[in-house]
Structures are given as C-alpha cells and as structure tokens.
Amino acid sequence: MPRIAYFGPQGTFTEQAARRLAPGHELTPAETISAALAAVRKGEADAACVPVENSVEGAVAATLDGLAEEDPLVAVAEELLPVHFTVLVREENAPVRTVASHPHALAQVRHWIERNLPGAQTVAASSTAAAAVAVQRGEYDAAVTAPVAVEHYPLPVLATGVADVPDARTRFLLVQPPGPLPAPTGADRTSIVAAAENRTGALAELLTELAFRGINLTRLDARPIKGNFGLYRFFIDFEGHLTEPRIGDAVAALRRRCNNVRFLGSHPRADGVAPTIAPSAANEDFTGAADWVAAVRRGETA
C-alpha cells in the first residue's frame, strides 16, 4: 500500500486533504513541509501531500521552494478545501479568555473572535493541532482548528464553519517522483518553475510564449532565490496538460528560452474548469500545421 507523508501534525487541514487525495492509504505526518518532501526523495514515502496556495494568505513559500530545489518531484493530483475552522474549548459553557491557533488561522477568524469571544486574548501556536493539544493540557481555553481535529482531540465543540472570508480556500498537491503522467481529462493544470535571466524582458518573453499560443495562466508567483536578494524564480500555472500538442509546444519553447525550466506536473483541476481555447490555438490547429509542414518537407504539397 502506498505510503503518504503529509505536513502534520494529525488533525490539520493537510491531513484532511491527504485523506481525500489518497483515500485508504497509510498516512504519516511530517513535522515540516520540507520533511514531507524529503521523505519522498529518500524513498521513505511514495508521495507527499502539502498545501500550495491559500486564497487569503497566498502562496505557501516552503512548498514552492521545496519543489524548485533538490531532486524533482511532480504533482499528480490536487485538492481544494474550504477554510472553515472549528473552535474547540476546554470546558463546555465556561468563559473563554484565551484562544490559541497558528497565526495564519488566527488572522482568518479575527472578526469572528471579536464578535463572539469579545476580550479573549489570542495566542500563537505552531499549528492548529498544537493549539488543540495545548487546550487539552489546560494551557488555553479555546483552539481554532481544522474540522478533522475533533477526531484526534475529543474536546467540546463551540462552533463549526468559522471563517471571516466565507469562500477562503486552500489548494493542496499530491507530489511524487517523476513517472507516468496522470491521464488528461480536458480540465487540467500544468505547472512549471523557471529562474528567468536577470535582464529586461526575460519574464515578459516567457509569458508571451504562453499568451501567443492562447494558453491561459491560472497563477504566477515570484519567489526570491535564497541568498540572492533581487533574483527570483517564477512559478507559473496554466490551463492544459503536457500531453496536449499546444501545451507540449509551449513548454518546449519555455525550455528553449530558459534551460533551468523544471516541470512540476500536469493533473486534473480540482475545480473542474475547462480551458478557454483561443482561435487558431486548438490542439488540431497545432497538429494540422505540423502535419502540413511535414507534408511540404516530403514534397507532397505546398
């Protein structure tokens, strides 16, 4: 049975995503995102589940950096989870004076706490699950956690579905070493990372290779390259699957312009959105044009 490492501890949103991405598989929590990826690189796990993007907080830096560096890992699936928190308390019907959670989680429920637990002091914990553990130990009165936490930490539930931004979502990836690509579904996402040359227009050229082929970006993140202030890697997600002629053509052009392009995966989109295809930019247009050139080269037509 494949073993899945996930960014733990138990009882976090990432565990919830891992259960949905790899149902019935053996799930092992890792202490950090970097440890989850290392477990796959060392062969201790077959795949890793890590968060990649949150609609409020933005990109998850540790995941992007972890995929760009060291041995290649490729995303084969993604999951989109609504960020709705559950508030667990030490004691039912007792006053709540302290609320613990990860600082990112506290930032996403600040208004809810002001309205529902006025005067409560917020305390930073290393994860939503660590906050639940601290409440169990009697250190704080309440913890803001992932819904799955209640299965590991049997504390009274004060509230569920808690979120200041009601449609906040986090996207998770299941990554593994390079191997056969997942089959294209017609609603796929492809991801690459490239360290563009530090010269005028380098990034504009990469994006224009995609735009001129009618390929729609779904995300672009710039991350500083450690120890090189002012030098960046660009993480580019776009519609389509590498097996499609139009996408293969574009990715080859990116690689030609930038030989440190790394492929980060082609997999179905969790939201099922199909690509928009511009005129003259369909796969048949690409194969039709390539067939015509081949026929001209063979002297069959002109």
Add this chain to the structure above:
Amino acid sequence: MPRIAYFGPQGTFTEQAARRLAPGHELTPAETISAALAAVRKGEADAACVPVENSVEGAVAATLDGLAEEDPLVAVAEELLPVHFTVLVREENAPVRTVASHPHALAQVRHWIERNLPGAQTVAASSTAAAAVAVQRGEYDAAVTAPVAVEHYPLPVLATGVADVPDARTRFLLVQPPGPLPAPTGADRTSIVAAAENRTGALAELLTELAFRGINLTRLDARPIKGNFGLYRFFIDFEGHLTEPRIGDAVAALRRRCNNVRFLGSHPRADGVAPTIAPSAANEDFTGAADWVAAVRRGETA
C-alpha cells in the same frame, strides 16, 4: 513634527527601519500592518513604516493588500535591513530549554538553535518583541529578537548576528497619502499594482509594455484578490522614477491597458543600484522622438 506609525510592538525590525527612515520623528507602534496604514488614512499619523519584502519569506501579504485596497498611499522612501537576530535570555549561564519568537524568525534561525541550543523547544509568539516580553515574565528561557529589542527589554544577550542565511534582508517602506514625489536620484524604484483582466495574455501584455521600453523589473508579486479564488492583483516594481519620460510613457500605457492601475510610489533605491538602459530606451530617445513628432505636426520637418 511628523508622526510616524510603524508595525510594532516596540523592539522589532520595523521600529529599527522606522528610526532610520524618519530619524528624530515621533514613532508610534501599531498593533498590525493594517492598523499602521489605517492611522495614516485617518490622519492620526503622517506616514507609516511597514515591511514589504523579505529575501527568505518573500512578500509581506498584509502590506501589499493594504496598499492595493482603500484610499491610495504612496511610498516615498525604502530601507533595507539585514535580518540578523539577537538572542536574549532570562538568566545568564542558565540552561536554555525553551526559545520563543515569531514563527518566521524561528524558521530563519532553526539551524543555529540546533547547533547552539540542542534539545531546546521552540515556541511561537505573536512577534519577536512579544517573545522578549514573555522571557521577562519568566515564561520561556530565551527569545529570538531584533537587535533593537535589547533597548526596550534589558535581558542578558546570549548571541548577536544570528542568521541561518547570512545575507537575508527585509525591505521596508515609508508610505503617506499622495503628494509631491521625492526628487529622482538616478537610482530609483517605481511601484504599481494592477488587477489584470482574467483573459489570456493580459499579464504578458503589461510586462511587454515595460520590456519594449527597456525597463527592468525588480519584483513581481501576484496576490489573490480576497473572496475571488483564481483572480489576482499584480504588484510590479521596476527601475526608474515616474518623472522620467521613459517611465511616464510606460505607466501611461499600463493605465491605458488596465484602468485599475494604482501608483504605489517612486523613490530612491536603498541599494543605490542605477538602472540599465537599453539602446533607444534612454529618456533623450523618448523626448527626442516626441519633439520630432511635434515638429512634424507643426509642418516644420518630415
């Protein structure tokens, strides 16, 4: 005397940056980045000092979102601080079992703690200064703080200049309501934010407007627009000053393509790096060409 709000509490890197950006001015800590910006918008402060970018952690989301939303604020100066931490302890020569700090700070000194305080448990605090306060109260044995913290929290110093990545740096901005721009120095940075239309090629077109005028990007960040998963704002920094003909020409083109472009400031670069100017892309080339068109329109030449 101008009043400066900064992202506090006292004793953080942002206070240190504010002292350098506004020496001798009245500095008032704000509890959050958003509160520091709000103080300026409400007229309670004349300017705010906030972090915008860290070479390890990347962009500071709260600052970018806070500048893109609500009334315009414009950066008039920047400061670049090396991220070298000071480790304060409760008691000299006592064993250190617990080390508190902001999770971002702990992430940047993890290797140092493993080597120098093996076995110590790390504890998340809401800021580096809050960790120092907790150590003063006797809750933890050590705090990882900004160098300036020692002036506010007189605790024994265990180590200074602590950093896993030796050249990590954070960039800070001094922002205020729109007004006269700082004079150009020949080594300036201009920043804008644009919510590119959600269609193929929209971002490539914006970047190409800059690239075709030979203007070098210094940073590009994509931030999700709250409540719109998959819709992004692009924060674009580039070399030059809005008063230069080449930069004015480019920014007008960006505004023409995207009427929600907002100007975030033109100010001297803290690193003093002068722009690279491509052939035919100097200010004299722009004014020379405009003068020629004007002369042709007047019928004086052809």
